[in-house]
Amino acid sequence: MFRWVFRNVSLVGRIRDVNLTISSRVTAVLGPNGSGKTTLLKLAAGLLKPSSGEVLRPESVGASLQNPYLGFSSHTVIEDLTLSAGSRDEALRILREAGLEHLAGRSPFTLSMGEARIISVLAAISWNPEGLVIDEPTSGLDQRYRRWLARLIDSLRIPVLIAGHDIDFAASVAQEAIIMKRGTVLLHSNVDKILSSEVLDRVGLEPGPIMKKALKLGLSPSRVARCVFLGSEG
Ligand SMILES: Nc1ncnc2c1ncn2[C@@H]1O[C@H](COP(=O)(O)OP(=O)(O)O)[C@@H](O)[C@H]1O
Ligand SMILES: [Mg+2]
DSSP: OOSEEEEEEEETTTEEEEEEEEOSSEEEEEOSTTSSHHHHHHHHHTSSOOSEEEEEOOSSEEEEOSSGGGGOOSSSHHHHHHHHHSSHHHHHHHHHHTTOGGGTTSOGGGSOHHHHHHHHHHHHHHTOOSEEEEESTTTTOOHHHHHHHHHHHHHOOSOEEEEESOHHHHHHHOSEEEEEETTEEEEEEEHHHHHTOHHHHHTTOOOOHHHHHHHHTTOOHHHHHHHHHHSOOO
16 A cells, blocks of 8 residues: 655756655655755645656645744644644643643744644644654654654554654654655665665765664664664564
């Protein structure tokens, strides 16, 4: 079953002739700055249209953008979350479950980057979309919230695309990954193959120290990443 299909997709100046069939539940888009990750995610969410080619995607796709503040429109976090969750009670329940009810009355624009990221992810999920994209999921997050977000993504049942250069995080939640450079896809494979591929080094990406150690010891990097972030190897 496919989740997203990109057929000869180009967007002038941004990505070139991308062909992808994305079928894993969580897929990580990796690449250096300017390689086209954000563009790919916006196309996957239907926020951008390709100049040529076609994108097949789930009917509704939630998006947590690279700049999470751009997704906010209300005076308070609870109002913003109510817009997507449908009711104030549901919005409160979501905040409480995340341990963030103390943010309810705050202006979303005064949140720290990490808090804004979490709220934008919760908002994107709260309207029950059929797919989800999260751009730079761990930017601004401390280790505790990186783990929290990994567990959240792992617990979802909808297909998710994440983009960024946090390779260890990606390895913990994604089954497959894509390496991009200058608007093209260099490699699309399972996470362990991607992590041990020389292409990663070629595009200037580096796994973190734990992943490097895992690779040196011949362990599966994704299993080690799952242990670190999720406390499980499953
Ligand atoms: N609105 C835009 N207009 C023109 N070019 C853009 C625009 N947004 C991004 N680009 C260019 O498209 C390329 C891919 O950008 P982007 O998808 O944001 O990359 P990444 O997320 O990997 O850093 C970059 O060269 C970038 O400068
Ligand atoms: Mg980007």
